[in-house]
Amino acid sequence: MKKPIQKSSAEPSAPRRIHKYAFARLTRICAEIQRGGYPTKADLARLTHRTPRTVQSDLRALENDWDAPLAFDREQNGFYFTQPDWRLPRVNLTEGELLSFFTAERLLRRVADVTEIRLVRSALRNLAALLPEEVNVDLTALEQAISFAPEPAADVSPQTLRQLAEAATHRETLRIEYFSPHKNERTEREVNILIVHNWMGEWYAIGWDVAKQDYRDFHAGRILKLTRTQRSFTPPPDWHPQSYLKPGFGMFRGGAPVTVVVDFDAYQARYARERSYHDTQQREELPEGGLRLTFETTDAALAQVARWVMQFGAHAEVIEPATLRQMVRKEIKQMQELYSHKPSGYPEG
Template sequence: MDIKPRLHFRQLERFTWIHAEIQSGRFPNTCSIAEKFEISRKTAQETIAFMRDRFNLPLAYSGRQRGFYYTEPVHSLPWLTLTEGEVAAILIAERLAQAYAGGLSSDIANVLVKVVQSFTDRVSVDLTHLLNAQSVEPLPTSSINHEHFKALLQAIAQHKRIYMNYFTQSSGETKARKLDPLHLHSARAEWYVIGFDHLRNKVLDFHLGRIREITVLDETFEPPTGFDIERYLARGFGMIRGDGQLYDVVVQFDAYQARWIRQQSKVHKTALYEDLPDGGLRVTMQVGALEGVKQWVMQYGAHVQVVAPPALRDLVRREAEALLAHYSDAAKEAT
C-alpha cells in the first residue's frame, strides 16, 4: 500500500541532490548518481531525462567535466516554490497539528516550518496576514506524553511487546499491563492504542493520556490470527466497542435537525442516509456498541427518534426517564 509514496520520495530525493550538486559547481553523472542512491546507471539516466524532459530543466552533459550542468541559471526546482494558498494550507496544518496531533504535534510543526523554509526560495507572502486570517478552536482534549507516543510508534513498527502502568477510569486504579500494541487511533481528538491485553486476554483500547509509565520490551509478538483493524474499528461506535454483537440501527431526524446532519460527514462507516418526504432524514447503520449510539442520539434531544433496535430504544428511554426524574426532583426541592 505504501510502495508508491516511498518511490515518489526517493525520486524527489534524487532530483534535489542532483540540483544541489549542479548549483554547487559539481558535475554529477550517472555513475555518481547510481553510487549515491544505490540504483542502476539506467535508472540514474532515466532520472536525468525526467528532469530535462518533464521539468524542462536546461540540463546538458559536459564531456570535459564528465557530468551534467545547467546551460542557464536555475533558481529553484519547479516544485520548490510554494504559492500563497499552499503556504496558507501549511499554516493551517501546523495549527491543527498543535491542536490535535498529540505526542507528535511539535515534531509535525517543526517539519512544516522546514517545508516552508526549504521549498520556497523567495517568499513574497505576508505571513502575518495569513495567520490573522485563520484560527482553530480545538475540542477539549487530554494531554499525552510525547515520549509515550514515540515509544508506541516504535513498538508497533517493530512488533515489540510493551509493559505499562495504566490508570483505569472506571475503577480509579492503576495496574500493570502487558500489551501487544497493534495500532494508534485518534477519535474525537483523543489518542488510543489498540492492542492485545494479556491481563484480559483480548484486544482492547487504551487511552494514551492514562498511561503512567511505559517500557518497550525485547519480546516480539505476532498479531492475533484474523485480526483486521478496519473490521475492529467498524464494529464499534466511536471508541465504544460493545459486546461483539452487531445491531441494525435505524434513527430518524426531524426536518429541523436533518439540515445539520446532512452537512456533516457520516457518523459511521456503514451509515446510509435517506431523505424523508417531510424533510426529515433516516439514518441506518450496523454497529456493535449501542451505548455509544445512545450517547450520540441523546445530544439531539426531541429532534431524533430511535426506530430500531428495541434494545437501543430501551436504553434511550431509561436515560430520558432518569434525566426527567433528576430535574423533577430538582424542581420539587426548589419549591
C-alpha cells in the same frame, strides 16, 4: 522535508521523491485493490476524486516505479494484485519527525480557529497521510480540532505517543502501568501494541493484552508509565485493523451485530446531511424534510449510541432497535425525575 524510504530485499525501493498528495492517493488506490473487489478505473477515479486519466497515470506509476504486481481481470472487469500480500513500500518518518507530528497535533488543540491555524491544520492533515500504517488518525477530527470536538481531548504526552507508535511499527512488546477510571485502579500489564488510533481527538493504543490473551483498547492519556521489553512479537493471524475498528460505535465494540435506525426532523436533518457518523451509514430522505439514518453496529455499543442520539434532544428519534429505544426512554425518565424539583440546598419558590 525529504523522508527516508524503507528498503529491504522483500520490498522494492521506492522512488526517491514523491509528492505527499500523490503518495496518499496511491495508498488509497492500493488499499481498494487489496480489498479484492476488482475495482475499475472509474471506481478508483470516484474514490480518489480524480479523473480516470490521472488514475491511469497512478496505475502506471505503481507498475513502473513501485514494481506493483498489478493485473486486470477481464472476467471480473477490474484490477487486482497477482501477489495478494504485496504492500506499497512505507515512507518512514524519523523519530524526530514522528515526535514533531504528535507535538503539533497537541498544540493545535490549544489554539483559536483563525485562518493561519486552519492552514497549518491542513498541512498536518497531509502529513498524516505519510504516517506508518500502525498509526491511525481520525483526519476529520484532526483538521477540525477544537472547533467541533464535543469536549476537550485528554492531554497525552507526545513522547508517549511516539513510543507507542514506534512499538507498534517495530513490533516490540511494552510493559505499561495503566489507570482504569471504570475500576478506579492501576494495573501493570504487558501489551503488544498493534495500532495507535485517533478517534474524535482522543488517542488510543489498541493491542493484544498478553495476560488476558485478548484485544484491548488503552486510552493513551491513562498510560502512566511505559517500559520497553526488547522483546518482539508477531500480530495475531486474525488481526485486521479495519475489521477491528469498523464494527461498534466510536471506541465501543463487541457483541452481536445490530442495525440502528434514527430519524432526524427537518431542522436537525440540515446538519445531519453534512456529517458522516458511521462508516456503514445509509441516508434516506423523509417527507417534510426529515432524514433517516441507518447503520450497523454491535449491541455492546448501544449505550454509547444512546448518548450520541440524546445530544440532539427532541430532533432525533430512535426507530430501531427496541433495546435502544428503551435505553433512551429510561434515561429520559430519570432526567424528568431529576428536573422535577429544585436542586437540593436551594430554597423553594
